[in-house]
Amino acid sequence: MQILLSLMSGVALLIWGTHVTRHGMLEVLGPRLRLVLAAGTASPLRGFLAGLGVTALIQSSSATALMTSAFVSGGLVSLPAALPIVLGADVGTSAMARLLAVDIAWLSPLLLLVGIALRLSGKASVRGQVGEVVVGLGLITLALQLIRLYTAPLLHADIVRAVFTALGSDALLAMVVGALVTLLAYSSVAAVLLTATLAMAGVIAPATALPLVLGANLGSGLIACLANAGGAPAARRVSLANLMFRIIGVLACLPLLDAVPPLLARLGSQAGTMAIDFHMAFNLALAATLIWFVNPVAALCMRWLPDARHDAEPRGARYLSQGDLQHPSVALGNAAREVVRIGDVIEEMISGMKLSVVGNDRVINARCRALDDRIDDLYSSVKMYLTDVDASRLDHDDTARWDEIMLVNINLEYAGDIVERILADLDQRKLSRNYRFSDEGSAEVLELCDMLVANLRTRLSLFVANDREAAGLLRECASDFQARAERFIARHIARVAQRRAASVETSGLHLDVLRELSQMNALLCVAPAGVPGVLRGTVGEGRPILAAGG
Helix, strand or coil: CHHHHHHHHHHHHHHHHHHHHHHHHHHHHHHHHHHHHHHHHHCHHHHHHHHHHHHHHHCCHHHHHHHHHHHHHCCCCCHHHHHHHHHHHHHHHHHHHHHHCCCCCCHHHHHHHHHHHHHHHCCCCHHHHHHHHHHHHHHHHHHHHHHHHHHCHHHHCHHHHHHHHHHHHCHHHHHHHHHHHHHHHCCHHHHHHHHHHHHHCCCCCHHHHHHHHHHHHHHHHHHHHHHCCCCCHHHHHHHHHHHHHHHHHHHHHHHHHHHHHHHHHHCCCCCCCHHHHHHHHHHHHHHHHHHHHHHHHHHHHHHHCCCCCCCCCCCCCCCCCHHHCCCHHHHHHHHHHHHHHHHHHHHHHHHHHHHHHHCCCHHHHHHHHHHHHHHHHHHHHHHHHHHCCCHHHCCHHHHHHHHHHHHHHHHHHHHHHHHHHHHHHHHHHHHCCCCCCCHHHHHHHHHHHHHHHHHHHHHHHHHHHCCCCCHHHHHHHHHHHHHHHHHHHHHHHHHHHCCCHHHHHCHHHHHHHHHHHHHHHHHHCCCCCCCCCCCHHHHHHCCCHHHHCC
């Protein structure tokens, strides 16, 4: 039991080392890696080389596929132009596995000492991020040594030999095990290195190792599909094509598995390194063959995953009955119902804005920006409907209600303009360049968006309840939001001072978004005028001063 636990700790350390290395490399080179991938879409060869290079650095073909999916989803590149990047990514991950499989026991302590020193000398600096990469490489080499050390006693265990003998006689079962290990480790590199280490130790024969490697390749394709499961169809097509490549390769190799070990042995491959060599040969052969068929594969993926069709929702007003204009209380109720609909559309736009903050889907962004046209239509309909209400029939309370409906109508329309402006900024300054906010910055913007939705709902609830004594609650909502926004601005400036790459890259946009959200919240939290009728004389003269929050 002690040996088994020690072996599992080595496997866990291997998985953790690959994750640490990938995270550190993305922190150091994140924006540059995206630029390399974007440049690689100019030709199939450049795409293949870009995918190979980026994946060799970050040790994850799934991460490269996800970044490529963002380009396709954002409309920056066509699907056929993106698929060579995916093929290159699979070769890159096999090249990295081949490099890490070299037995360099002396290097592990050196990498750990240097990496930890760099990391502790500046956690938030580029030096500290490079240190994280070096520590991750040190953990990987250390884990491989531990696995080799603890697998030696297993050679004498009858149950272990029986298990791996069963796997060797059932290629499909071995493939399933390899795919499951890859999914659990979230890394095909870790799964292939584990397989190669067991083969080097003599625990498994090539007849077992090769199906495990095929399973690891299938698992790699499944990881990207699962990660993109909730994305737009355009993004999911890249993952589907990647999985199709894996499946085609596996189906082609399965009948030839018995002939592969002798062939690799004649080419100089030893039993201990045969799994790594097969992994490299498999991905090279797959890329060299399928790179000529990216157009048919792309067409098939587009047929299986078409763009979602959205039924056009009625844009006009629903409740503004002209026959009710002679009955002010009924007409005001109709107008209030339409104003609430404007609030619902704004909430939908804010949800889309949140997706643009955390992702780079330009299709969703454009769809949400188009919602502002519905807001404009409803706003104009409500405004004209209210001006048609017979003023001679309005008593004191009705006049005050008329003012509040018009005020909320104007402010919500302006709030919709602000959301549309934020979405346009995100599209031009973030999505089109495939930038990203820092993790902390994204979380802060999302928190403000959630507060904004909560305040919008509070305002509409008070509006529907016709509660004119709620000015204190609205002021409290505005004050809490502003205090939170100012605290987040200070945190962002601190990250910029630390030269956090993502924060520096998006600083101007980040501050603009926070300012716009604050202005929008101030509009939502404006209380009704204290004197009934103050708005009636300003309807035809543009937005009143009160609607701007001042």
